[in-house]
Amino acid sequence: MHRFGKSRAPVLSVDGLGPPPADIVALAASLAPFPPATNHYPGVRCIIRHQDRTVTAYVEALLEQAAPYIGGAFDIDSFDLKEASFSLVTTPAEALTAIQRAPHFDSIDPDLYAVLHxxxxxxxxxxxxQQATSIELVDQASLNRVVNSARTTPAPHGYINGNRGGYTCIGAVEGLEGRLVAYPARLLHSGRIPPGFIGSDDPARGRLTTNIFIRAHRS
Structure with missing residues (x-):
């Protein structure tokens, strides 16, 4: 369990959950090729649909395994699966849009959490x-300040790494094979894409992640 930044933002990291990664790669390959992402993700993404039963079973089993850790980390009683997808970063650094070159948040909903495998x-x-506002967790009250500051601060060239472009890195989690990470969807974040990265749209070769969103329920 990590607590990052001045806000002590909770970030959960758990190893050893889910099936062998090679089996997950095979599931992803069964749905390839993935279409281009439509929400500023720098690559391709395949939404996992209910009719993809074998893949859905993997996601549901993974969340069942992770539930005790998620419940304890975020003090929640239960959660609903909102969306799951396979994602591959494929966009070259020089082809990124301004919004893709800066950290982002997925939602301001305080009950929405991102889960990465x-x-x-x-x-x-x-x-x-965000240096100009000192904001790490975005909410309704801070949304306009965060967005306005992002619009007026030039984004660095390439993928953001470290303290650049008006942002301070407050912590990171290494992407070990099979590791699950969960955090509030309103926490500013970005994938760590090293200089010289060459992406691939092949699930067996690329930066394959399972991206999941859950909505928490508390008594």
């Missing part, structure tokens, strides 16, 4: 503070 080893995920 690193299927293949990679550099992981980093978490950030």
């Amino acid at each position: 690193y299927v293949r080893p990679n550099a992981g995920t980093a978490f950030y503070r």
Whole structure:
């Protein structure tokens, strides 16, 4: 359990959950090729549909294994699966849009959490503070300040790494093969993509992750 930044933002990391990564790669390959992502993700993404029963069974079993850890880490009683997908980073650094070159948040919903399963080893995920506003966790009250500051601060060239472009890295989790990471969807974050990274749209070769969103329920 990590507590990052001034906000002590909770980030959970658990190893050894889910089936062997090679089996997950085979599941992803069964759905390939993935279409281009539509929400500023720098690559391709395949939404896992209910009719993809074998793949859905993997996601559901993974969440069942992770539930005690997630419940304890975030003090929640239960959660619903909102969306799951396989994702591969494929966009070259020089082709990124401005929004893709800066940290982002997925939602301001305080009950929405992101869950990542690193299927293949990679550099992981980093978490950030916006320097101009000192904000790490975005909510309704801070949304306009975060967005306005991002619009007026030039984004660094390439994928963000470390303290750049008006952001301070407050912590990171390494993307070990088979590791599960969970954090509030409103926490500023970005994938750690090293200089010289060459992406692939092949699940057996690329930076394959399972991206999941859950909504928490508390008594």
